[in-house]
Amino acid sequence: MNPGDRARPPRGGDTVADLLTTLEPDLPAAADELQIATLLERRGLTDEEATARYGRDVFALSRELFRRLPPRPVQEPPPGTTTPRSRAARLLSHGPLYAVPSLVYPAVLVALGGPALVRGMLLATSLGWVWGMGTSVAAYRLLGQGRPRAAARLWRRLTLLGLGVAVADAALLATTGDGGAGLVAFVVAQVGYQLASGTMLFYGLEWRLALIALPAAGLGVTYILLGFDPNRAAPALLAGAVTSALALGAAWWATRARGGTARPNRPDTVRPTLIGTLPCVVYAMLSALFLMFNSARFITAPLDLAITVAPLVLGMGVLEWRSHRFHDQAVTLLRRTSATAEFRRRAWLLLLRELGVSMLVLAVLGALLLGVLAAAGVLTPRAVLLLGAYLLLGGAYFAGYILVNHGEFRWILTVVGVVAVLDIAATLSLSSRFAPYGEVPVFLAGCLTLLVLFLTALRQNIGRVAPYR
Structure with a gap:
């Protein structure tokens, strides 16, 4: 088939109008392109099928369907809606x-x-x-x-x-x-x-x-x-x-x-x-198990190990803020993008940018802490490694926020559960070989694994429409 033929709608009647007739009863009163695209996605319509049947991909088809809907009342924003700047200030305060x-x-x-x-x-x-x-x-x-x-x-x-x-x-x-x-x-x-x-x-x-x-x-x-x-x-x-x-x-x-x-x-x-809420609760339980099992042994350790978690705690508000920014910007990007493949590529780059900014902030906080510890003469190589582990864990938390918002609980629960079990087993069996405080490199490896697997999951579903409604 000539590639140019695929861009033209198939002959034999207005297939888009026929599709609209079947969809309209299921559309809410305030439908927009995203809701229509989500409905098409949930019905299992892929880009390939949409192009073959209607001459355009899912994004373009949802926009055409929305254009053909009769006029609908415009919803006003709810009273008291916070501005992006005020919301950012609120979220940044959460860490402290x-x-x-x-x-x-x-x-x-x-x-x-x-x-x-x-x-x-x-x-x-x-x-x-x-x-x-x-x-x-x-x-x-x-x-x-x-x-x-x-x-x-x-x-x-x-x-x-x-x-x-x-x-x-x-x-x-x-x-x-x-x-x-x-x-x-x-x-x-x-x-x-x-x-x-x-x-x-x-x-x-x-x-x-x-x-x-x-x-x-x-x-x-x-x-x-x-x-x-x-x-x-x-x-x-x-x-x-x-x-x-x-x-x-x-x-x-x-x-x-x-x-x-x-x-x-x-x-x-x-x-x-x-x-x-049970999937969220189980995710919290597994996350707490992974963090508490590793962090508890450092509470009564020397000062440089005991306080290396501080940049992660102080930066939790940054992780929340940047995850919200990613969602808002992805919605804007979705409305401005004309093709699914383009949105998937640009959303992935947007995700990497927000992840990079989040980890950069944690790294700056960590560098300040290392400077103070070095000036006090209590900094050790193990503290640097542990700080790196918490930095990677912060990146994993950011990716976890996005996965939870996307509803990818089967993947996220499997990953956190497996990583937590392997981390516990490795700590009990291998940490003595890396003494002193051999738990640190094991924890570092676990955090890196968690981040890589979360990003792998996001790479697979970043182009779905439903999470951005």
Whole structure:
């Protein structure tokens, strides 16, 4: 067949009009080209089939179908929509806000001892991470269904339940080793802060949370600068407890103040929504397993190893921000691109650019930290390797954000699960051969593997339309 013949629609009637007749009942009132392309994609129509049947690829066909639709009302943007600049500032604040509990860890270390701190931190961070992920995903989905009151109620109920689980688990943990009541208080305070901060970030109250967390951050840093004096730990510990309590109170107020007009006779979608969050929860569990298994052994290590995670924590907001930028720019690119292959190529380049910017920011933060450690005379080669591992892990987190948004859970769960298991096995069997701290090169290899496999998955699905709606 002559290549020029493929660009012309087949003869024998208006096949595009026939297709529109079959599609129009399924199109929403506010359909656009992306929704039409998504519908075609879900029906299994490939570029090759679209060209053979209708004389154009899926992108061009969706635009022609949209052009032929009767006029439809234009949706106004919702009130209170944030500008890109204000959203960027909010997202960038997330990293420092996530890092606040770690500033109180030195005081907790003195109060509880190293073993109790490690055990409590593992429990609190993992529980807060997983529980917070499930709660936020479910609440976002309820909000997307137009049910703000149901989302607010869900936040309150799951936060109370999460605190109850934290108390029970911490009490059980305290019976198996050192720590006692102090361990229970530490776990509950950290889990409470993590859940409360998730609620406040959900409602865009970053700056209010920053004001609440400022005393704990200030006193935690002051305690570190004073040289870990056991007699001066009490103010930092008290500030941490008060910060957690105030954050929980502010989060409770935020959910009580939210709502909307109740719509009668709406079906209850809370249970299916909670069930639908299970893939995200499992992803959070596997991610927590991979990070906590490797990071826990460095908490009580020399200072240069103990704080190398700081650039990753501080840069988490950057990763969120750049992933949002990628999505927004990909949607714009999709509307301006005339062919599927072109969009796939340009979207991949856009992804690599945003990934590069994210990792560059983490690298700059890491370089600053290395400079400080070198000036203090405590920098070791192992710390440089560990910082590189956290840099690669940050890139994997960025790619993971995109994969989750694309709904690629089968791939992402398989990859994280396999990498976590192999990492644990390699650490237990090989780390002794790379002493001292032979876990570092094993962790570095695991992070690199995770990033490469995530990028491989994105390379395969980057050109799909549905994730950019």
